[in-house]
Amino acid sequence: MSVRSSAAAFVATLVFAVCGPLHTGSDGQLLPSTAHAQSKSRTSQGQPAQKSPADQLRSRVETLINRLRGRDMPEGIVKTNGRLEATQVDVAAKYAGRLATVTKDEGDEVTAGEVVATISSPETEAQLRAAAAQLIKAKQALAEALAIIDQRKSDLDFFKTDFERGVFLLEHGNIPKQTVDQRRNKFEAAAAGLVAANAQRDQADAAIKAAQADVERVQSILVDLVLVSPRSGRVQYRLARAGEVVAAGQRVLTILDLKDVYMTIYLPANVAGQLTLGDEARAILDPVPQYVLPLTISFVATEAQFTPKSVETPEEREKLMFRVKLQADPAVLDKYHRRVKTGVRGLGFVRTDPKIRWPDDLAVKLPQ
Numbered sequence: 175m176s177v178r179s180s181a182a183a184f185v186a187t188l189v190f191a192v193c194g195p196l197h198t199g200s201d202g203q204l205l206p207s208t209a210h211a212q213s214k215s216r217t218s219q220g221q222p223a224q225k226s227p228a229d230q231l232r233s234r235v236e237t238l239i240n241r242l243r244g245r246d247m248p249e250g251i252v253k254t255n256g257r258l259e260a261t262q263v264d265v266a267a268k269y270a271g272r273l274a275t276v277t278k279d280e281g282d283e284v285t286a287g288e289v290v291a292t293i294s295s296p297e298t299e300a301q302l303r304a305a306a307a308q309l310i311k312a313k314q315a316l317a318e319a320l321a322i323i324d325q326r327k328s329d330l331d332f333f334k335t336d337f338e339r340g341v342f343l344l345e346h347g348n349i350p351k352q353t354v355d356q357r358r359n360k361f362e363a364a365a366a367g368l369v370a371a372n373a374q375r376d377q378a379d380a381a382i383k384a385a386q387a388d389v390e391r392v393q394s395i396l397v398d399l400v401l402v403s404p405r406s407g408r409v410q411y412r413l414a415r416a417g418e419v420v421a422a423g424q425r426v427l428t429i430l431d432l433k434d435v436y437m438t439i440y441l442p443a444n445v446a447g448q449l450t451l452g453d454e455a456r457a458i459l460d461p462v463p464q465y466v467l468p469l470t471i472s473f474v475a476t477e478a479q480f481t482p483k484s485v486e487t488p489e490e491r492e493k494l495m496f497r498v499k500l501q502a503d504p505a506v507l508d509k510y511h512r513r514v515k516t517g518v519r520g521l522g523f524v525r526t527d528p529k530i531r532w533p534d535d536l537a538v539k540l541p542q
């Protein structure tokens with residue numbers, strides 16, 4: 175009740191300032207003194223009033239309030255409240271372990287690829303040493319298999335020559351057939367031994383590849399234990415400290431991408447439907463109202479906010495509010511990134527038609 179009384183008193187004060195004291199008309203309505211006098215004069219002269227005194231009063235009060243609140247905008251320029259935001263990127267641990275170092279604190283600037291934290295994992299380091307030893311063992315097995323192949327090839331050549339000589343002597347009756355059969359058996363055994371040696375070499379090759387893959391796997395784990403910033407920006411939150419044990423997937427830092435800053439605003443359906451993606455926009459932030467920032471309309475939501483998804487009447491459709499994203503100019507952000515503060519409130523300005531000229535007070539003005 176106190177809030178309503180204060181509001182009523184404020185409106186009454188505005189009415190009195192604009193229109194003077196109020197009087198009761200013939201129909202019981204409260205009229206300003208000037209409107210009351212004009213009404214009596216017109217009634218006595220028999221002239222009909224062109225506009226209702228109540229409508230005149232309402233129009234004058236609304237004009238005053240709008241001027242005080244700064245809501246009057248040129249035709250086609252729409253103003254609404256907004257909030258400055260930036261894309262947030264989390265730096266998280268891929269594997270569990272103990273944080274050895276955290277090199278950045280809240281508010282620090284970081285660059286893409288910079289080391290921001292490290293995780294200690296003696297178990298993983300031991301696995302790497304074991305995988306490296308297994309790789310050496312597999313390479314030694316390959317060397318042994320190659321040596322056996324050379325030996326089997328030498329044996330095969332000898333027994334092949336011996337067998338062919340026996341066949342020649344058998345044809346001339348110089349040796350018995352039994353001796354030739356023995357030489358054939360040795361030749362075939364040497365051939366089989368060469369095949370087995372080749373298979374052993376293939377197994378050694380496969381073992382080397384498996385050991386190499388295991389080494390690379392463990393090395394990749396060690397690489398992921400060194401946390402780097404995926405983007406350039408500013409640390410927004412530090413969620414863990416050195417010495418703490420973190421779980422897999424746990425966030426360590428949250429970084430703001432200062433090259434992806436935008437203002438989020440909400441506009442009614444009749445305005446959002448007229449916006450053009452890529453068109454210019456403007457923003458004035460509450461902490462620095464003397465500057466006008468250049469923005470670009472980069473996104474208009476396809477689904478309404480604040481109201482049900484399905485509406486059936488025109489009155490309900492007028493209440494639909496759509497989220498609009500005003501993207502900041504990357505060149506401006508690169509120059510003034512140290513001054514960018516997310517969460518700052520301000521005013522966003524858009525045009526319903528790209529052909530509409532921006533007023534002089536919304537010309538781009540940046541710090542020097």
